[in-house]
Amino acid sequence: DAGVIQSPRHEVTEMGQEVTLRCKPISGHDYLFWYRQTMMRGLELLIYFNNNVPIDDSGMPEDRFSAKMPNASFSNLKIQPSEPRDSAVYFCASSPSQETQYFGPGTRLLVL
């Protein structure tokens, strides 16, 4: 298994632009998580899905952020419009249960 796949690995964009981050979870995993990691705030859970259904989006910072999981093998996280304070590393993780999570390599986002 290739593990959790994220794309792009790096993204540099200008303030106001739309950003789309993509994730392919491990096949057979029913849970998918989106995290954001910064030096100041550490690792924050943004949203998670169970069987493609969003369960808890209380960590989504504001309406500029949205996430979807149209099928079991794909999820995306969109930021529109992006702002410099959104600069961070965004991780996707999947899990067969609520226990051990398997993380992707992350997308390093820089908003200028």
Place this chain on the structure above:
Amino acid sequence: SQQGEEDPQALSIQEGENATMNCSYKTSINNLQWYRQNSGRGLVHLILIRSNEREKHSGRLRVTLDTSKKSSSLLITASRAADTASYFCATLGDTGFQKLVFGTGTRLLVSP
């Protein structure tokens, strides 16, 4: 706020020495997990200990859990330069549909 607080924030040791990291949390848990993150990479699951367990081993790793003190420790014996990474504890609550909550992490540097 994050559930887990780790101590120390940073630890520097020589190869061959043991490294001990501590994690404290606030509410009752179903399990506690430790993850490693190498620089620029995603988190990797190391070990899981359930609330009814007191100690667990995996290779050079030893984890203890004291639910009365709401604390856990991770011991890495005979450390190697390759153990250089950040280590995070994560807790899963014991009621309802819980999400894994990560601590602030300990940065470990093992010098040759």
